[in-house]
Amino acid sequence: MTHVHTPAEGPPLDSADAISPQGGVLKESPLARLKDIGFWAEWASLVGLIVLIIVFQSADSTFLSTGNVEAMLTASAILIVLAVGQTFVITTGGIDLSVASVMTFAAVAFGLTYKHSSNLALACVIALLAGLAFGVANGLLVSQGKITDFIATLGTLSAASGAALIISNGKPTTVINSTLLKLSSGGIGVLGWSFIIAAVVAVIAHVVYFRTRFGTHVLATGGSAEAAAATGVRTGRVKLAVYTIAGLLAGLGAILLVSRVGAAEPAANTAYLLNSVAAVVLGGVSLVGGRGSIVGPVLGALLLTALTNGLTLLGVSQFYQPLSVGIVVILAALLSRFQK
Amino acid sequence: MTIDSTATPRTATDLLRVEDVSLSFGPVRALRDVSLTLRRGEITALVGDNGAGKSTLVRCVSGIHRPNSGVITFDDNVIHFHTPDDARNAGIETVHQNLALVEDLTVWQNLFLNREKVYGKRPFALLNRRAMKRDAAQMVSTLAVNVPAVTSRVRRLSGGQRQAVAICRAASFSSKLVIMDEPTAALGVQETAKVEQLIRRLRNDGHAVLLISHNFEQVLRLSDQVWVMRAGRCVGGRRTTETTGEEIVGLITGTIAA
Numbered sequence: 001m002t003h004v005h006t007p008a009e010g011p012p013l014d015s016a017d018a019i020s021p022q023g024g025v026l027k028e029s030p031l032a033r034l035k036d037i038g039f040w041a042e043w044a045s046l047v048g049l050i051v052l053i054i055v056f057q058s059a060d061s062t063f064l065s066t067g068n069v070e071a072m073l074t075a076s077a078i079l080i081v082l083a084v085g086q087t088f089v090i091t092t093g094g095i096d097l098s099v100a101s102v103m104t105f106a107a108v109a110f111g112l113t114y115k116h117s118s119n120l121a122l123a124c125v126i127a128l129l130a131g132l133a134f135g136v137a138n139g140l141l142v143s144q145g146k147i148t149d150f151i152a153t154l155g156t157l158s159a160a161s162g163a164a165l166i167i168s169n170g171k172p173t174t175v176i177n178s179t180l181l182k183l184s185s186g187g188i189g190v191l192g193w194s195f196i197i198a199a200v201v202a203v204i205a206h207v208v209y210f211r212t213r214f215g216t217h218v219l220a221t222g223g224s225a226e227a228a229a230a231t232g233v234r235t236g237r238v239k240l241a242v243y244t245i246a247g248l249l250a251g252l253g254a255i256l257l258v259s260r261v262g263a264a265e266p267a268a269n270t271a272y273l274l275n276s277v278a279a280v281v282l283g284g285v286s287l288v289g290g291r292g293s294i295v296g297p298v299l300g301a302l303l304l305t306a307l308t309n310g311l312t313l314l315g316v317s318q319f320y321q322p323l324s325v326g327i328v329v330i331l332a333a334l335l336s337r338f339q340k
Numbered sequence: 341m342t343i344d345s346t347a348t349p350r351t352a353t354d355l356l357r358v359e360d361v362s363l364s365f366g367p368v369r370a371l372r373d374v375s376l377t378l379r380r381g382e383i384t385a386l387v388g389d390n391g392a393g394k395s396t397l398v399r400c401v402s403g404i405h406r407p408n409s410g411v412i413t414f415d416d417n418v419i420h421f422h423t424p425d426d427a428r429n430a431g432i433e434t435v436h437q438n439l440a441l442v443e444d445l446t447v448w449q450n451l452f453l454n455r456e457k458v459y460g461k462r463p464f465a466l467l468n469r470r471a472m473k474r475d476a477a478q479m480v481s482t483l484a485v486n487v488p489a490v491t492s493r494v495r496r497l498s499g500g501q502r503q504a505v506a507i508c509r510a511a512s513f514s515s516k517l518v519i520m521d522e523p524t525a526a527l528g529v530q531e532t533a534k535v536e537q538l539i540r541r542l543r544n545d546g547h548a549v550l551l552i553s554h555n556f557e558q559v560l561r562l563s564d565q566v567w568v569m570r571a572g573r574c575v576g577g578r579r580t581t582e583t584t585g586e587e588i589v590g591l592i593t594g595t596i597a598a
Contacts, residue, residue: 230440
């Protein structure tokens with residue numbers, strides 16, 4: 001994460017300089033910022049993550065054991081990858097409801113390709129292409145078809161789930177490959193390969209988001225599509241691009257998913273959809289677009305994974321997990337109303 | 341505004357010539373045989389009642405509309421703009437009434453929006469933030485309005501500061517003509533005075549300015565030439581020094597024939 005803390009890029013830190021009525025720059029004292037609820041809203045994911053770690057660690061000392069940290073980081077990889085894609089879409093003021101279904105479809109495409117060719121590289125390429133194709137479809141529907149993002153991606157959500165059922169005939173495909181197995185079991189220290197891949201994706205995304213013309217245009221399109229277009233930004237192309245990125249990352253998520261499960265299942269992964277949006281909300285990204293970060297949603301994804309892991313560790317019934325995720329997300333959304 | 345090193349020196353020749361331009365939207369004839377000229381290095385005002393066709397004419401010049409007939413000549417070339425980008429590339433910048441600033445971006449990001457400075461080769465080019473912040477600071481330092489910090493978000497600026505940033509952006513990047521649509525409509529007295537100072541400075545730096553305004557006093561204070569539109573026609577033009585507020589009002593309402 002290079003230069004995470006330069007002013008004006010991470011949402012939290014530039015709130016340090018406020019403009020006085022005379023136009024001068026005032027520095028708020030650190031204490032005043034702690035009293036400001038907007039500060040907490042923007043750092044919700046980090047604060048929440050620290051609180052959860054303290055609570056779970058004091059309830060069960062194995063929570064922060066090497067083995068459990070490794071398991072949590074590996075488990076968070078798919079969600080991080082999906083949340084990064086979702087962040088780009090939501091920053092333009094849109095939403096991609098199809099990410100989880102596209103991931104399912106790409107996973108099934110991966111499984112079938114591997115079953116028929118036993119070629120891992122080919123299967124990976126097919127998974128990425130499958131995700132890319134649905135991403136482009138979403139992007140064209142929203143930017144060229146002028147369909148509301150919510151409806152367009154709801155349609156592709158259903159289409160991708162259906163297509164996954166059709167091509168797999170509703171049956172899971174077992175994928176046994178030692179390289180693929182290493183992806184979810186091997187790694188460096190506590191960092192599993194799948195988490196390392198997710199981290200690399202996040203770093204690249206951070207650079208693209210804050211350090212490229214494209215990233216600026218994504219923020220401008222979400223902030224004011226009219227103003228962006230008036231300065232010559234091709235907002236239609238920007239929208240096409242963000243949905244394509246989300247689709248491609250759903251394809252990458254599919255590879256990680258198959259590696260984790262050991263099979264390509266046409267089952268719906270609806271939890272991943274909710275959690276990808278939840279991570280973005282927790283990460284302080286404005287749902288109307290124009291403001292956000294990559295670090296925030298990544299921390300949000302880690303928080304949601306830690307929540308699920310901690311509850312399992314404490315022996316809380318699995319049935320309570322969706323409930324707790326729902327409560328956390330609604331609290332985060334309430335808090336985000338206080339964002340400046 | 342000293343950024344523009346290629347600005348045309350002040351001469352009395354015509355920069356923009358509009359000849360017999362007409363434009364209809366369905367049955368509505370928005371412009372009828374409009375002819376006017378705009379000189380280099382001058383502030384030219386365009387006045388008229390609501391619906392007289394001022395904005396439509398300006399949109400033809402800035403590439404948003406294409407006239408049905410007539411010729412527009414800019415800098416001795418007949419223009420055929422298809423998009424606002426074409427107009428901008430030719431050296432025509434427009435400060436829109438809604439300012440076209442992205443509130444969630446910083447001042448420097450807005451000043452360089454879609455003209456970002458980068459280093460490295462595409463598609464791996466990274467933003468040269470330091471150069472943009474430095475140049476942005478230089479651009480806004482010449483403003484007469486309370487200078488905003490270039491790293492502050494536009495959302496935090498006052499109306500006058502926003503207008504100043506928008507004008508600053510239009511005046512940069514080698515623009516020859518800056519079109520302003522009601523630049524002080526939403527401002528208070530003090531801020532209006534400062535923006536007017538800024539507009540004069542634009543002229544002194546060699547930019548031609550086309551000013552749309554409802555404020556006759558402002559037009560008389562600022563402009564060198566006034567063109568009056570009524571019901572889609574250009575009904576007359578006067579040198580500002582040779583006219584009065586009453587005469588212009590008369591032309592607008594039609595009680596004085598051109």
